[in-house]
Amino acid sequence: MTQSIQDPFTKAQAPLLIQEVGPRDGFQIEAAFIPTVDKIALIDALSLCGLAKIEATSFTSPKAIPALADADEVLRGIRRQPGVVYTVLVPNLRGAERALAAGADELNLVMSTSETHNLLNLRMSREQSAGRLLEVVALTQGTQVALNVSLSTAFGCPMEGAVPEAVVLAYAQRFLEAGVRGITLCDTTGMANPRQVRALCEAFIGRFPGAELTLHLHNTRGMGLANALAGVEAGVQRFDASLGGLGGCPYAPGATGNVCTEDLVHMLQAMGYEVAVDLPRLLAAARSLPALLGHDVPGQVLHAGRSQDLHPIPASLTEIRARAEA
Amino acid sequence: MTQSIQDPFTKAQAPLLIQEVGPRDGFQIEAAFIPTVDKIALIDALSLCGLAKIEATSFTSPKAIPALADADEVLRGIRRQPGVVYTVLVPNLRGAERALAAGADELNLVMSTSETHNLLNLRMSREQSAGRLLEVVALTQGTQVALNVSLSTAFGCPMEGAVPEAVVLAYAQRFLEAGVRGITLCDTTGMANPRQVRALCEAFIGRFPGAELTLHLHNTRGMGLANALAGVEAGVQRFDASLGGLGGCPYAPGATGNVCTEDLVHMLQAMGYEVAVDLPRLLAAARSLPALLGHDVPGQVLHAGRSQDLHPIPASLTEIRARAEA
Numbered sequence: 001m002t003q004s005i006q007d008p009f010t011k012a013q014a015p016l017l018i019q020e021v022g023p024r025d026g027f028q029i030e031a032a033f034i035p036t037v038d039k040i041a042l043i044d045a046l047s048l049c050g051l052a053k054i055e056a057t058s059f060t061s062p063k064a065i066p067a068l069a070d071a072d073e074v075l076r077g078i079r080r081q082p083g084v085v086y087t088v089l090v091p092n093l094r095g096a097e098r099a100l101a102a103g104a105d106e107l108n109l110v111m112s113t114s115e116t117h118n119l120l121n122l123r124m125s126r127e128q129s130a131g132r133l134l135e136v137v138a139l140t141q142g143t144q145v146a147l148n149v150s151l152s153t154a155f156g157c158p159m160e161g162a163v164p165e166a167v168v169l170a171y172a173q174r175f176l177e178a179g180v181r182g183i184t185l186c187d188t189t190g191m192a193n194p195r196q197v198r199a200l201c202e203a204f205i206g207r208f209p210g211a212e213l214t215l216h217l218h219n220t221r222g223m224g225l226a227n228a229l230a231g232v233e234a235g236v237q238r239f240d241a242s243l244g245g246l247g248g249c250p251y252a253p254g255a256t257g258n259v260c261t262e263d264l265v266h267m268l269q270a271m272g273y274e275v276a277v278d279l280p281r282l283l284a285a286a287r288s289l290p291a292l293l294g295h296d297v298p299g300q301v302l303h304a305g306r307s308q309d310l311h312p313i314p315a316s317l318t319e320i321r322a323r324a325e326a
Numbered sequence: 327m328t329q330s331i332q333d334p335f336t337k338a339q340a341p342l343l344i345q346e347v348g349p350r351d352g353f354q355i356e357a358a359f360i361p362t363v364d365k366i367a368l369i370d371a372l373s374l375c376g377l378a379k380i381e382a383t384s385f386t387s388p389k390a391i392p393a394l395a396d397a398d399e400v401l402r403g404i405r406r407q408p409g410v411v412y413t414v415l416v417p418n419l420r421g422a423e424r425a426l427a428a429g430a431d432e433l434n435l436v437m438s439t440s441e442t443h444n445l446l447n448l449r450m451s452r453e454q455s456a457g458r459l460l461e462v463v464a465l466t467q468g469t470q471v472a473l474n475v476s477l478s479t480a481f482g483c484p485m486e487g488a489v490p491e492a493v494v495l496a497y498a499q500r501f502l503e504a505g506v507r508g509i510t511l512c513d514t515t516g517m518a519n520p521r522q523v524r525a526l527c528e529a530f531i532g533r534f535p536g537a538e539l540t541l542h543l544h545n546t547r548g549m550g551l552a553n554a555l556a557g558v559e560a561g562v563q564r565f566d567a568s569l570g571g572l573g574g575c576p577y578a579p580g581a582t583g584n585v586c587t588e589d590l591v592h593m594l595q596a597m598g599y600e601v602a603v604d605l606p607r608l609l610a611a612a613r614s615l616p617a618l619l620g621h622d623v624p625g626q627v628l629h630a631g632r633s634q635d636l637h638p639i640p641a642s643l644t645e646i647r648a649r650a651e652a
Binding site for chain 1: 449482484516520522545586625630637640
């Protein structure tokens with residue numbers, strides 16, 4: 001089903017593709033180390049949900065992100081499902097070599113479009129980061145691995161404020177010209193609003209129609225699903241989301257919560273969009289999170305149930321009706 | 327500013343009007359009684375925020391809703407600001423008489439469009455409820471008081487499921503023909519999705535172009551702001567919202583949280599819509615809620631700050647930059 005018939009004003013793609021980032025973006029900020037076997041079990045459960053991509057882990061220095069120090073074991077331990085792309089975050093050449101050796105389908109490289117955010121987050125200038133990432137691109141020439149570059153703070157930097165559209169598109173162009181297949185526009189700290197999402201995504205798609213564009217949103221100020229919908233209407237097909245709404249950004253104070261995978265799927269399916277995700281199965285996976293992590297998670301459908309899950313009619317209704325009729 | 331120039335596909339009105347329901351819809355389910363003087367102080371603070379309407383209290387039986395047993399004192403005690411409509415919820419003739427005596431600007435009558443929900447919530451059939459409300463309409467003939475009817479579960483009933491559009495519009499028509507000025511379409515338990523909001527609101531506006539339509543949304547499944555935006559794009563001008571995201575429905579398990587006033591205003595203003603609400607002042611009022619209620623509130627901008635409120639650049643940046651350049 002395409003949406004063009006029902007929504008004359010949207011450029012919605014069909015099917016919409018959901019990419020799970022919880023095992024990386026969510027787990028990386030958990031205080032307690034999640035046992036490798038549990039990480040693998042969760043990813044294996046997610047692999048059966050109809051997600052297009054799963055960001056399984058991050059090949060960063062174990063010193064920088066101890067929560068994901070078991071990246072090799074996780075990527076080697078999961079049971080891969082056909083049709084699911086297993087991507088991993090990679091900050092540099094060393095990480096790329098490890099990720100390639102462990103058999104990643106895709107390397108997700110990351111830099112910030114804000115100089116201040118990049119310096120604080122990656123301890124390099126943007127130009128230094130771009131250079132490092134292009135080294136990784138060169139390394140993978142002739143391999144089968146796919147490449148994606150995530151551009152952080154594409155919708156605003158919490159220290160600098162607005163990031164010019166031209167800056168974001170210029171970095172995207174540089175990586176696409178170097179042979180990168182996908183670009184992710186990241187609202188790293190939840191600053192985007194729906195008008196802005198629509199504008200930047202339309203500009204991106206207009207300029208790079210062949211690129212694999214992903215929208216990565218946070219729900220920091222409650223606009224997560226409104227922003228996702230703006231992306232859908234602008235023609236974005238791929239959406240990062242995090243099971244249970246896990247995640248945040250350790251370098252951005254007050255920024256908490258990626259867009260929640262099950263809440264996003266629930267909304268899009270309720271609206272009639274084609275999303276090949278098994279929501280009950282996804283909810284079952286989300287339900288395992290509080291015990292796994294030792295704390296509640298922000299996902300709302302997990303707590304309230306799906307819109308279509310009706311509540312039983314209370315036994316008292318018969319008596320209430322009889323009294324009303326009396 | 328009208329939005330027609332920037333958004334060719336929306337029917338957005340300017341200005342958008344925000345109606346605060348926290349002192350009624352929020353406070354009514356608080357376990358601890360909020361002292362009358364504190365209710366009055368909060369409403370007085372809200373009166374200076376640029377809100378179009380404030381639902382100050384409910385003239386229900388003190389036995390049914392003890393939290394609002396002080397309705398008379400609250401309505402008589404507040405300092406009214408010109409331009410703000412002070413509305414009160416009224417379930418029946420007795421409540422209407424009390425509200426008129428206390429000087430309400432508007433009576434907000436309520437019934438459900440779902441038979442099951444109406445029976446459970448109001449202990450009457452829908453027809454009995456409609457009859458009672460029409461008695462209130464008759465009572466107010468010749469007075470200056472305005473009338474609004476809130477139609478609960480207009481976007482779905484948690485027990486019955488979908489409520490046919492024709493049923494919702496038929497109740498609206500009956501009350502409008504009887505002389506009621508406003509109709510509120512209520513997503514009482516947060517079941518609506520943006521496509522549904524757009525469809526029902528467009529149908530309503532097409533059929534009753536002169537009616538004062540309000541959209542009353544809950545954020546139960548995370549779609550609150552996406553639904554509000556769908557309403558804006560359908561041409562709805564008035565939106566109920568609750569400071570801090572207080573509220574819920576005591577008769578609908580799992581249903582928590584009206585759309586949060588400050589989060590809604592924040593999104594709409596960030597998008598460039600004309601909303602004459604003083605957001606910093608509103609946030610100051612919201613900031614008083616946790617101490618007043620003894621618990622945290624779900625509003626997100628309260629915790630994360632506005633998108634445009636930048637964080638200071640850490641002192642460490644200079645050193646980080648120097649090392650990066652070395």
